[in-house]
Amino acid sequence: MTDALAPTTADRAARLQKGLRRRYARERRFQLYGLLAIGVAVGFLVLLLGRIWTQGNTAFWAHEAAIPVYMDPARIDPAYPQGTNFPQMVAEQQLARLGVTDDAAGRASTEMRQIFSSELKFVAGDMIKADPSLIGRTVTVTAPLSDDADLFFKGEIGRDTPEEQRRVTDRQIGWLDRLQDDGFVKRTFNGRMFTSGDSTEPELAGVLGAVVGSALMLLVTALLAIPIGVAAAIWLEEFAPRNRLSAFIEVNINNLAAVPSIVYGLLGLALFINWMQLPRSSPLVGGLVLALMALPTIIIATRSSLKAVPPSIREAALALGASKTQTVFQHVLPLALPGVMTGAIISMAHALGETAPLLLIGMVSFVPGVATSVAEPTGALPSLIYIWENASERAFHERTAAAIMVLLALMIVMNAAAIVLRRRFERRW
Amino acid sequence: MKFNIFRSHDDRGSGDPTQTPRMGGHVLPAARSDGPDGPTADAVEPTDATAGPALQPRPAEPLGPIKIRARDVSVHYGDKQALHDVSVDIPDKTVTAFIGPSGCGKSTFLRCLNRMNDTIPSARVTGRIEMDGQDVNSKSVDPVLLRAQVGMVFQKPNPFPKSIYENVAYGPRIHGLTTSKADLDGVVEKSLRRAGLWDEVADRLHSPGTGLSGGQQQRLVIARAIAVEPEVILMDEPCSALDPIATAKIEELIDELREQYCIVIVTHSMAQAARVSQRTAFFHMGRLVETGNTEEIFTNPRERRTLDYITGRFG
Known part of the structure; x- marks a missing residue:
């Protein structure tokens, strides 16, 4: 051809060089985009976790008062010590100690009472009940401070805030300072957070009821959804x-995986509660609903991991004279197991965090106790977060963040378990 | 020009002298024309009346009795017919090679012999395949039992991701062939010895079978197949994933196994077919073109297409 169309060698080299530079520049640009994307994702994650931590870490600490109380024989009925109005008694003793006289309406003693948690009554009552000889003596009673007093010591309620805008009066602040100066106030680990159920009093509220509720619910979900889902997937696939x-069926299973979870809640309400008359707010119903929700995910995950088992393994077993069932259960399923387990655990973690269907089956109701069976009413962690977030007491704010941390920790544990199981059972072929 | 002859049946045997097959200057007999249905190679006997005078009958190797007798076997995958009316007799204690270009139906036919096509939902097999006079496709034959009788080795070594021992022990175990652990140990050792693998793996029977080299894996798979004590072993291109040294070992093994089993091997390598088999069947476009003693097929085929294939003019 002509020289115009055939570039010289030098020309060609220069062109290649130019093209090469452009290609490398493109590669660097792409890597930069990737890093930016990762950076944004990590940034948001850090922001989210940081915010939760800064809001919630204080919930793991609480202030309690260890105050000397004179167990006044005049006010305590030894036959029925629980009936005594211990808070009022303590408040009056403290007022007397601080030299404050109560007015006729009892405003001072009311304010003093508000410093302590209502738990004081039960702590003192239990002490007397356990040892009636305490009546007439002065003993140290350790009880939590009220949520507002606790928030004051944590610095959440500022002294500089105008009195009418804060939950603690100037007078109460003075008394709290005195109590602290006298060494009656202690900062301790808030064990109640993990050992008690929900309560209307923030200082007494804990996540145990919700954790147990969630665990029972997940148990029901796992027992139903995993065997049914895996069996359905094996049948469909093999x-x-x-x-x-x-x-x-396949199309519909894929569609079900995309159905909003609140619809499953409605289904559960209609099916399990209205029609089958199962107990409302119970982990049984919650577990059933979550199992319905988890089923499509488990089926899809199991099918795809069954599909990933090389056909040569199936052929090898079949050609040896293994039956279809033997082939599936002795060769295909063991090889698919890591994927099946990962899918199951991730769908369980998903179910653990699911809130919307629980709203409809009564799991957002206030349940103070800790359930001992799947038929008892209980809350669940996500619904507890929802309830606490909506509560008016400010102390529930930090507890909401703490409950979120507990939920996230459980999820991290489950996901880590999925990874560990996957690593452990993964086999090469 | 050379592909013209495959375009339609009518082209064949048209008498055009330029299409007369030649081999080393020696004019071969013209291809048979079998009418519109194409060749139905029912010829079991090495000689055929229509084969022409140039075909010299050769002293046939002693072949075993007929083990598998296939008649008019056709296979459809959905609407597509993959195999057309294959009729062939496969003798016992003999290596029979199926050769032919890719997609010619040889593997499909092989998979009919142990009913592995049953596992493909769209596959439909018609015709009759008899093994020792029993129709393998009849309702009374359990494919599971059939496959215990007819072992199979695949193209890619496919040991189970388990130990070497477990790989070999699996078959006897599921079929309940052994009564005790010692018995099973014996079967495993015997099978590995017969597959020529024992000396290489005796000290690591419990290490994973997938950790062996490709050739060792293929011999492990053969050991696994013979542990069930089949009567027939089907091999679907057993050496195509192996290097020449491993291939040589497998071929040697096939030659030894011939004494006890009826072996059918599908291969792409004509040299391999020539080396290991006594009988050869040439498949083309879903039809069985020609069967005969291997030597004969390779030196003096009756069909022009066979000649073209084995001389490398296509395929």
Whole structure:
């Protein structure tokens, strides 16, 4: 051809060089985009976790008062010590100690009472009940401070805030300072957070009821959804004839995975509560609803991991004279197991965090106790977070963040378990 | 020009002298024309009346009795017909090679012999395949039992991701062939010895079978197949994933196994077919073109297409 169309060698080298530079520049640009994306994601994550931590870490600490109380025989009925109005008694003793006289309406003693948690009554009552000889003596009673007093010591309620805008009066602040100066106030680990159920009093509220509720619910979900889901997936993937019906089932399972979870809640409400008359707010119903929700995910995950088992393994077993069932259960399923387990655990973690369906089956109601069976009413962690976030007491604010931390910790544990199981059972072929 | 002859049946045997097959200057007999249905190679006997005078009958190797007798076997995958009316007799204690270009139906036919096509939902097999006079496709034959009788070795070594011992022990175990652990140990050792693998793996029977080299894996798979004590062993291109040294070992093994089993091997390598088999069947476009003693097929085929294939003019 002509020289115009055939570049010289030098020309060609220069062109290659130029192209090469452009290619490398493109590669660097792409890597930069990737790093930016990761940076944004990590940034948001840090922001989220940091915010939760700064809001919630204080919930793991609480201030309690260890105050000397004179167990006044005049006010305590030894036959029925629980009936005594211990808070009023303590308040009056403290007022007397600080030299404050109560007015006729009892405003001072009311304010003093508000410093202590209502738990004081039960702590003192239990002490007397356990040892009636305490009546007439002065003993140290350790009880939590009220949520407002606790927030004051944590610095959440500022002294500089105008009195009418804060939950603690100037007078109460003075008394709290005196109590602290006298060494009656202690900062301790808030064990109640993990050992008690929900309560209307923030200082007494804990996540145990919700954790147990969630655990029972997950138990029901796992026992139902994993065997049914895995069995359905095995049948669909390995045994089902490829016809219109199985194609229809397959499409619908994929559709079900995309159904909003609140719809499952409605279904649960109609099916399990209204029709089957199962107990409302119970982990049984919650577990059933979550199992319905988790089923499609488990089926899809199991099917894809069954699909990933090389056909050569199936052929090897079949050609040896293994039956279809033997092939599936002795060769295909063991190889698919890491994927099956990962799918199951991740869908369980998903179910653990699911809130919307619980709203509809009564799991957002206030349940103070800790459930001992799947038929008892209980809360669940996500619904507890929802309840606490909506509570008017400011102390529930930090507890909401703390409950979120507990939920996240449980999820991290579950996801870590999924990774560990995957690593452990993964086999190469 | 050379592909013209495959375009339609009518082209064949048209008498055009330029299409007369030649081999080393020696004019071969013209390809048979079998009418519109194409060749139905029912010829089991090495000689055929229509084969022409140039075909010299050769002293046939002693072949075993007929083990597998296939008649008019056709296979459809959905609407597509993959195999057309294959009729062939496969003798016992003999290596029979199926050769032919890719997609010619040889593997499909092989998979009919142990009913592995049952596992493909769209596959439909018609015709009759008899093994020792029993129709393998009849309702009374359990494919599971059939496969215990007819072992299979695949193209890619596919040991289970388990130990070497477990790989070999699996078959006897599921079929309940052994009664005790010692018995099973014996079967495993015997099978590995017969597959020529014992000396290489005796000290690591419990290490994973997938950790062996490709050739060792293929011999492990053969050991696994013979542990069930089959009567027939089907091999679907057993050496195509192996290097020449491993291939040589497998071929040697096939030659030894011939004394006890009826072996059918599908291969792409004509040299391999020539080396290991006594009988050869040439498949093309889903039809069985020609069967005969291997030597004969390779030196003096009756069909022009066979000649073209084995001389490398296509395929």
